[in-house]
Amino acid sequence: MEKFTTLTGVAAPLPLINVDTDMIIPKQFLKTIKRTGLGKNLFDEMRYDRDGNEIADFVLNQPAYRNAQILIAGDNFGCGSSREHAPWALLDFGIRCIIAPSFADIFYNNCFKNGILPIVLPQEEVDILMEDAKKGANARITVDLESQTITTSDGQEIHFDIDPFKKHCLLNGLDDIGLTLEHVDKIDAYEARLRAERPWA
Amino acid sequence: MTAPKTLYDKIWDAHLVHEAEDGTCIIYIDRHLVHEVTSPQAFEGLRLSGRTVRCPEKTVAVPDHNVPTDPDRLNGIRDEQSRIQVEELRRNAREFGIELYDVDDIRQGIVHIVGPEQGWTLPGMTIVCGDSHTATHGAFGALAHGIGTSEVEHVLATQTLIQKKSKNMLVRVDGELAPGVTAKDITLSIIGKTGTAGGTGHVIEYAGSAIESLSMEGRMTVCNMAIEGGARAGLIAPDEKTFEYIKGRPHAPKGEDWEKALAYWRTLKSDPGAHYDKVVEIDAADIAPVVTWGTSPEDVLPITATVPHPEDFEGPKREAVRRALDYMGLTPGMKLTDIEIDTVFIGSCTNGRIEDLREVAKIMEGRKVKEGIRAMIVPGSGLVRAQAEAEGIAQKLIEAGFEWRMAGCSMCLGMNPDQLKPGERCASTSNRNFEGRQGYKGRTHLLSPAMAAAAAVTGRLTDVRDLL
Ligand code: SF4
Numbered sequence: 001m002e003k004f005t006t007l008t009g010v011a012a013p014l015p016l017i018n019v020d021t022d023m024i025i026p027k028q029f030l031k032t033i034k035r036t037g038l039g040k041n042l043f044d045e046m047r048y049d050r051d052g053n054e055i056a057d058f059v060l061n062q063p064a065y066r067n068a069q070i071l072i073a074g075d076n077f078g079c080g081s082s083r084e085h086a087p088w089a090l091l092d093f094g095i096r097c098i099i100a101p102s103f104a105d106i107f108y109n110n111c112f113k114n115g116i117l118p119i120v121l122p123q124e125e126v127d128i129l130m131e132d133a134k135k136g137a138n139a140r141i142t143v144d145l146e147s148q149t150i151t152t153s154d155g156q157e158i159h160f161d162i163d164p165f166k167k168h169c170l171l172n173g174l175d176d177i178g179l180t181l182e183h184v185d186k187i188d189a190y191e192a193r194l195r196a197e198r199p200w201a
Numbered sequence: 202m203t204a205p206k207t208l209y210d211k212i213w214d215a216h217l218v219h220e221a222e223d224g225t226c227i228i229y230i231d232r233h234l235v236h237e238v239t240s241p242q243a244f245e246g247l248r249l250s251g252r253t254v255r256c257p258e259k260t261v262a263v264p265d266h267n268v269p270t271d272p273d274r275l276n277g278i279r280d281e282q283s284r285i286q287v288e289e290l291r292r293n294a295r296e297f298g299i300e301l302y303d304v305d306d307i308r309q310g311i312v313h314i315v316g317p318e319q320g321w322t323l324p325g326m327t328i329v330c331g332d333s334h335t336a337t338h339g340a341f342g343a344l345a346h347g348i349g350t351s352e353v354e355h356v357l358a359t360q361t362l363i364q365k366k367s368k369n370m371l372v373r374v375d376g377e378l379a380p381g382v383t384a385k386d387i388t389l390s391i392i393g394k395t396g397t398a399g400g401t402g403h404v405i406e407y408a409g410s411a412i413e414s415l416s417m418e419g420r421m422t423v424c425n426m427a428i429e430g431g432a433r434a435g436l437i438a439p440d441e442k443t444f445e446y447i448k449g450r451p452h453a454p455k456g457e458d459w460e461k462a463l464a465y466w467r468t469l470k471s472d473p474g475a476h477y478d479k480v481v482e483i484d485a486a487d488i489a490p491v492v493t494w495g496t497s498p499e500d501v502l503p504i505t506a507t508v509p510h511p512e513d514f515e516g517p518k519r520e521a522v523r524r525a526l527d528y529m530g531l532t533p534g535m536k537l538t539d540i541e542i543d544t545v546f547i548g549s550c551t552n553g554r555i556e557d558l559r560e561v562a563k564i565m566e567g568r569k570v571k572e573g574i575r576a577m578i579v580p581g582s583g584l585v586r587a588q589a590e591a592e593g594i595a596q597k598l599i600e601a602g603f604e605w606r607m608a609g610c611s612m613c614l615g616m617n618p619d620q621l622k623p624g625e626r627c628a629s630t631s632n633r634n635f636e637g638r639q640g641y642k643g644r645t646h647l648l649s650p651a652m653a654a655a656a657a658v659t660g661r662l663t664d665v666r667d668l669l
Pocket of ligand 1: 266334549551613
């Protein structure tokens with residue numbers, strides 16, 4: 001997994017609430033057996049018409065946001081299906097950070113496993129960033145994970161909170177499985193206990 | 202004296218392998234269900250890192266999401282990508298020694314229907330699957346939730362998950378349900394009340410006399426949609442009904458183990474005075490048969506209501522409603538019972554069990570599917586299908602004008618050929634009415650099996666109580 005330290009880039013405003021994972025990557029693209037290549041179908045049904053032509057209005061089709069690395073969104077982002085294809089598609093497009101007032105649990109977790117930083121902020125602060133993002137390509141914002149700050153294009157600093165363990169893993173690009181296997185003796189001991197106490201399990 | 206615990210606290214504590222200082226925990230996983238769509242990358246990951254499946258005997262695989270429901274599927278799946286995914290699952294199951302219910306096995310079906318049916322799902326367990334509706338298994342008093350593919354790989358390799366504890370939320374539904382009101386109406390009404398983010402960060406425990414009075418099938422319907430209410434998991438304390446359901450299932454404990462398990466399972470309930478971070482109380486008498494009108498499961502109203510105005514809402518929801526009404530092709534103020542439908546879909550892990558099919562059969566008694574309506578029934582598993590045939594329900598439903606399909610997810614998400622066409626409107630017993638969920642530009646109204654049957658008869662959304 002790629003590390004996340006600091007990121008300076010264009011932020012795309014997507015002021016919708018309840019953006020679900022079906023919207024982020026529709027099911028017809030879940031038939032892949034790979035993790036990569038999904039970026040071109042990110043937000044497919046909002047981004048293209050039936051004939052595959054770009055819908056000019058959609059934010060990621062606008063010249064200013066075609067290379068956006070940050071997404072500013074509304075409440076409950078990533079709700080619905082658990083498909084990890086959603087963060088894979090975002091990552092493949094180039095999005096490394098999403099900022100919203102709230103996220104759905106599974107999606108939030110899935111982001112961290114893929115080197116994407118989801119940031120929860122109060123609505124007022126998301127509103128500030130949303131306005132900033134609307135300025136387009138010249139409004140680059142900076143996200144610094146180490147210091148847990150976001151700097152807007154006009155220099156305003158916003159602090160964000162994050163779970164220390166998740167921060168540690170993201171900063172160092174750590175693989176969860178490797179970390180867990182360091183505790184394999186504890187898993188062995190648990191299984192021995194389980195066999196004695198709840199043999200049916 | 203230890204502090205009183207909730208059911209969730211008890212299951213959590215019983216599965217704690219390790220807790221770090223910051224509260225990050227390693228939790229043991231008792232059962233891992235695997236399907237074809239969210240697992241290939243996880244198995245590939247194992248292979249690439251030279252790891253193996255730690256407990257193949259606690260893992261079970263079944264293809265369900267993109268298998269066709271046409272009997273012709275036994276001659277091979279035509280869609281190439283779907284076929285590759287199913288073959289990949291088969292290969293992975295074989296290579297890693299995992300039990301598989303393949304497409305031609307009568308036990309094949311939707312993973313969340315197969316688990317309980319085969320006795321894999323037992324009280325007090327932790328159960329995961331790369332699918333958000335894993336919450337279904339909570340009906341047995343198991344802590345069950347959906348995970349992403351990276352976590353699937355993590356569970357395969359370590360039989361554990363890294364987690365932080367969620368908060369406790371209690372949803373109490375007391376009182377008696379009125380005729381025509383079902384488990385689906387309860388679960389949709391709860392989401393209507395709490396919103397799709399109401400349960401975020403929580404595990405919901407459903408309790409109260411109305412929940413206790415439900416069958417196991419009904420309880421699964423309620424827990425199934427905990428995820429639509431924002432919670433990762435829903436739980437119902439196990440009772441005699443639960444044990445009765447489990448007894449004798451292929452993977453249920455037997456003999457001495459059964460007695461031992463039973464004694465343990467009886468301790469699985471919240472202690473009096475246990476703390477909940479959030480409590481919602483609902484009077485069962487206030488619940489009516491409901492339908493959704495929008496593109497979020499929280500857009501739910503009693504069937505007697507009218508389509509709302511965007512102005513009835515505030516903040517970003519107003520814009521969301523405007524967008525939803527446009528997508529759904531509805532005019533504010535029109536009666537819900539005036540909405541005409543094209544298709545009826547009965548099935549999914551929410552409502553694809555035998556009891557659901559019996560409900561439909563009851564409403565269809567002496568009635569027919571309205572001319573011009575496409576109505577399909579997709580049993581949740583091959584065994585549900587066989588049982589409905591044995592009970593004579595299948596024959597009656599076919600005569601009434603329904604298509605009788607093979608088991609799978611089908612039009613719940615339209616990954617197989619069962620899809621809505623643009624603009625088509627469906628009365629659906631599934632769980633999600635998102636844009637494009639059942640097919641590009643398709644329009645979904647979520648409702649109970651009884652309400653779906655009523656819609657099939659009249660060709661529009663209908664109050665099932667008029668047909669009782
Ligand atoms: S029936 Fe629908 S909700 Fe259930 S597992 Fe299948 S696709 Fe998911």
